[in-house]
Every structure is written in C-alpha cells, then in structure tokens.
Amino acid sequence: MNSELPAYQLKFSAKRRSIQLKIQSGQLWVCAPAGCDLKLIQQLIMQKKHWIDKHLQQQQQTEAGWLEQGQIPFFDDKLQLKIVQDSVNQFSLDGDCLWLQLSHRNKMDSQHKWIEKLVTGFYMQQAQLWFSQQVLHEQQRMSLQSRQVRVCNFKAKWGSCDSSGLLSFNWRLLMAPAWVARYVVVHELAHLVHMNHSKNFWALVAEFNSDAAKARLWLKQNQHWMQL
Template sequence: MKIDEIICSRRKTLALQINSEGKLIVRAPYRMHQSFIEQFISQKKEWILAKQAQAITRHQSRQTLKHRYLPGEKFRFLGHDYPLCLVVASKEGKTRLAKKLRLCDQGFLMLEQYQHQAKKLFVEWYQNEAQVFFENQVKAYAEKHQLTYREIKVGHARKRWGSCSSQKNLNFSWRLMMAPIEVIDYVIVHELAHLAHLNHSAAFWYQVKQMMPDYAVHRQWLKSYGHQLELLE
C-alpha cells in the first residue's frame, strides 16, 4: 500500500492519518524501522481503504459544491436551499433593497453592483443570523435544563462545530446556519452538556440523551453531510 508521506517526530506511538484528498500520512517516532511501519499498515489495510474511499467521496462532493455567486445558484439556510437573485438598481441608483444582501420568499436578494464581494456578504450575513439564532436557542435550552453559561461567540471554526470552555463560554461556527435546525440544536445541546461534564464520558452522553433523546440521528447527519456546510470557490 502506498504511503504518501511519513512524518517523524519525538512521539512514542505510530499513527495513521487520511487527509482530505485521501492520501495516507504516517506519523512515526524517530528511528522506527520501515518494516515495522509497513507491518502496521498491513494490519490496518481495511480501515485505510475505507477512510480513503470516504475522503475521496467527500473531496469530489466539495468540488461540485463550489460557488460562483451567479443568479439562480442555491445557498442553504437552516437546511433549505434558496436561489440567489441579483437586483439591478435604476439609473438614478434607486432600489427597494435596503441591504446589500437579504433573504426573502424569492430567495437571497443581492445588489448586482456588489456581486464581486458576494462571498464576504454571505459570510457576514450568516454570522449575523448565527449570533441571533444561537443567543435565542441556547438561552431556551439552558433555561429548560437549568444550566448557566457566560458568553456566546460565533466564529469561523472549520474543524469544530462548537466548543465549551472551562469558564463556561460557548463558541459556535456560523457554518452551522446551513444545517437543519434539529442538527444545530444537537450541537447546542452537546456544548451545554459540557457545562456539567468537560469530557465525553458516559455521564456526558447520558446528559445529552436526557436533553435530546434522538441526538444520535443528528450527530450522524453532521458526520455524513457536515462537509457540505461551506462556501467554496
């Protein structure tokens, strides 16, 4: 089996990593013999092939999700797709569109003159919507389950949908605003459960299930489709 890259360091154990393009990366201790690495890879062959197939499928899917910000192109919000509509201002520069980008029954309306900065406008729009959404939803769940937190922040995190600090500050990725509401609520419940358990122990998962009995369905959705929650160019 082909090894695409070997990274040696002071680590004590051998680890395998499949990157987003399906390439096999080996992380090994200094002076570890090549034959030992090859034997380890042989033992993990089925796992490697499965992970590579999964990574390649996701990579191909991401290529088809690239945005060009053209009229009619679909953008997701709370699990639903809405087309982008460009609004042309009159010669006098007048338009009924109060904001550069907004969502209505027709879809996303954007002033044509700002099309060149479309991604920036979409990111800002998602961030603003996320801040309001998370403040309302977190408050509702926290009050229902008698949990207290400090601050809520919305960020650009790609690898973590949410986090909870030891100071009880909650962080969420604005990219979640593309997911179905139930999936977003699962992430909220997950982080709120960390207020009581700063780990992933049995007690933590018990708390999550108490707050959301069907959490496993939404957790699996994130694992399967989370890579689609992105603005790609």
C-alpha cells in the first residue's frame, strides 16, 4: 500500500466549518476553516486516500475534451474560448480568442450543445475559406480543374473526390498543422486523375507533396484527439 501524501491545493476560508475535499481539473483541492491545524488536514487526506486516488484516476481516464479545457487547436495555434451571455448565439474571432455569445434564452442544460454547435460552425466557416483557397493554389500547380469545394462533418475520412470533380474536406483538418491539411488537398486533387490508390496515384501525390508519408503518419497518430 502506498502511504505517500497526495499533492493538494489548500485554501483557507473564514466561512468554512469543516474540511472539504474535491477533485477538479486533475487536482486535489482542500478547503479548510481558517486556522485549521495542518496535521488535521493531512490526516483527513490520508484517511480519504483511496477515494482521492480513485477519482483522480477516473478523471485522467476521461481526459477532458477541448471544450472542457476552454481552448481549441487551430492549425499550429490554440484559440482560447471566451464565453459570454448575450441576446443571440454566435461566434466571432478576435486574435487568439474565439468569443462565443450564448443567448440567455437557451435552456440551462443545452449550453454545452450550443457551445459545440458554435465552435463547429466556426471551424466549418474557416475550413470553407481555407480549402477553397488551397484547392485553387494546388490545382493550378498540378494543372487540374476541380468543380466545387465543400466542407463536411465526416466521421471516418479526411476528404473525398467524386467523378464530377466535387472535392470534400473534413473540417477537423483545421486541428492539424497546415502542412498536414495541405497534403489532403493534393491527395484529393490527385483523384481527379486516378480514381484509386494505385501506384500511379501515389506517384502523382508524391510529385506535388513531399510530406505525404509524414502527413499520413501524423494523421494516424493524432486523429484520436481531433474532435470536440
């Protein structure tokens, strides 16, 4: 049995009459009455050690998602989420901050759904702009012509290309570094020539994107956290 005292954050409060323990943000927080004997606090922590260990472990296993962390990845950067109550539900980007306005008319238990909806809306909007621009650039380099660029909420793929020249991209690619997303653009454009993953297809991708192998590996290794 491990008898070591767990690390904890201690706060004294004049209003408290008893010692309170809670697990939050992966840490043990102790709130104690002002002037409370430190020995008493440590004694209580040791008594509750089993409960503390169990809950700390549980929290690590259900590692907080991006929204719970209050920040989201955006290419190589992180955007801080700033939530304010307002009369409408909408998002706006201001430097490194993504402001989320939540309507005070929203039901209390739907707030999280609204946050997710607004953040997804932000990604979709940015992805449409970014992929449209990248496709224009890359198709010129590759002497190809697509018909339309679309952003999708794919669950299990990064992009697609149909025989009519419609290219679709997963908005979650904006959580990856730009060089990774650029590879997917070249990949889908190459399907305008080869509607398969043949040797010739991969040769064409490699001709226009030297990061292809690295980017595929990156996506495989990181896809698990590329979601809200």
